[in-house]
Amino acid sequence: MAGSVNRQVTLGARPVNYPRESDFILVESPVPEPDEGEVLVQTIWLSLDPYIRGRMRTVHAYATPMELGQVIVGGVVGRIIRSRTPAFSEGEIVEGSLGWQEYAVSDGSGLRRVDLELGPLSTALGVLGMPGMTAYFGFLEVGQPRTGDTVVVSAASGAVGQVVGQISRIMGCRTIGVAGSPAKIDYIINELGFDAGINYKTENVSDSLGAACPLGIDVYFDNVGGEVTDAVFDHLNLGARISLCGSISQYNQDEPEPGPRKMGLLVGRQAKAEGFLVSQFRDRHDEGRRRIATWMREGKIKYKEDVVEGLENAPRAFMGLMQGENFGKLLIKVSDE
């Protein structure tokens, strides 16, 4: 079933500001052989996520930086095509952080068997994977929404934002999304049921938030940081919660971009901003997955994927992700299911 050549994308250079094609190197090597106790996985789906940009830096932020020449990190859904451990059988579908490559050897320690009943394979990297868990726990546990609250989510049509907004709707919260194109705004309102959408590229976000949130903002789920977040600060209610998930607007700045100092506004608002990582809630991911799968079956949670074919196109797709060019969860289809 395996070919003889393994294609991999490695880190050629650390990007300066936005990543460029030359920062990535496509290399070929023989398909590796699993040792005793290991499995060989063939990649089907590769997940491209904003956190990867942080791993390309020398600065230790979320996790250990990648080394130059290392295969780029990334979540994968793949098939076990050889097994030398009783823990996995050939043909099983697993999810794990196996990186930008067509084949990977693993000792199985970071692999999770994908429950094929819950949804299509690709959802194990999206709505039922890391982004979905990020949305579920970051919104409910960190954002602490209450029914009737006004909720704002940035990068609202992205892998995490789309799930946050739909859970917010399920809870009975007024839900406003910020996104970067008319098609994305149309999607979150007319397909996902958001109450309003704001195009940060064409609108004055603070003015639009004022109009869309007449009762102020109780929860802000922040994927972007920067100017959108500045605008949210103008409308925070007493006791507001900001769930800090990411700040993609800043990931491609080598020095922190200057912006107005607004953190002091949290004092008078008796409000908080709290960062989290999805791994904090690792022990409860199965709970989150079951809840979201149930909502999917009930038609209450939909999802949108942005699929690019072929590992060789991952660098360009990732560059687009950094610019907000993707529409929905960005996935590379590396091989057929």
Place this chain on the structure above:
Amino acid sequence: MAGSVNRQVTLGARPVNYPRESDFILVESPVPEPDEGEVLVQTIWLSLDPYIRGRMRTVHAYATPMELGQVIVGGVVGRIIRSRTPAFSEGEIVEGSLGWQEYAVSDGSGLRRVDLELGPLSTALGVLGMPGMTAYFGFLEVGQPRTGDTVVVSAASGAVGQVVGQISRIMGCRTIGVAGSPAKIDYIINELGFDAGINYKTENVSDSLGAACPLGIDVYFDNVGGEVTDAVFDHLNLGARISLCGSISQYNQDEPEPGPRKMGLLVGRQAKAEGFLVSQFRDRHDEGRRRIATWMREGKIKYKEDVVEGLENAPRAFMGLMQGENFGKLLIKVSDE
């Protein structure tokens, strides 16, 4: 006992950036007569606190803005010199928000009888008053320190900071203060028992924090915002808590000063920044007061006051407070005890 003239300081103009003498007007009027149900209070001590600067703005931040011509707001300890209500007797000492004036009429609703056993009268505006309660609840409830944590407090010799640092020492936390003069640094280390002090005017704060906090920072009690807070962000531990009390470095900027965007660092650190107001904990102030009074009796909490004589000197003293020129809790002695 009362003279016939009441001197008051009113808001003459809204300050542009740092307040100037001409923003304040000293006016004279007859000493008011209490109506049925009211008392006349003679001011003994007037408290000057940073929050007052916020009330001079048109923007609604902590509370309703002052009007031009209004007596400047401020906490007072005074003596009841006429009472037309059974609730208070002549001669009693009370504390309340009676403003920058020598005499005030009150219906008693905002007055608190001062417990003369707990400490000198002036402490009802300092270590046993609003600043002390701000320190006690803002540090313990919002900062959530644990024994062994490393704690950093800015404006460390100020009314709030000095109490935060000493409670931190009582708890067994490594305690680092940031302040603005060699005398202040000497005081917090050698009188109050801080483990280290950093002079933000002469040192590279981030470098000094790195040296003083080899295990990183677990709790930051922030009175100042701005560049000192930026430096703290470089050293936050996983799960760090920032208790946002104020941001005096920004109060005299008409537009938010630009600074590096660092809030996104809270994500990877799984850390939070939470604003609070002392009024949140109103129902528990008696608890805080008793605890601090006990520590004072045990010699575990000391305090430093910066006393200026005469109501007419309040504007200049307040201008100095905005520049960090005070050393300890700033009080105006308006009349003899």
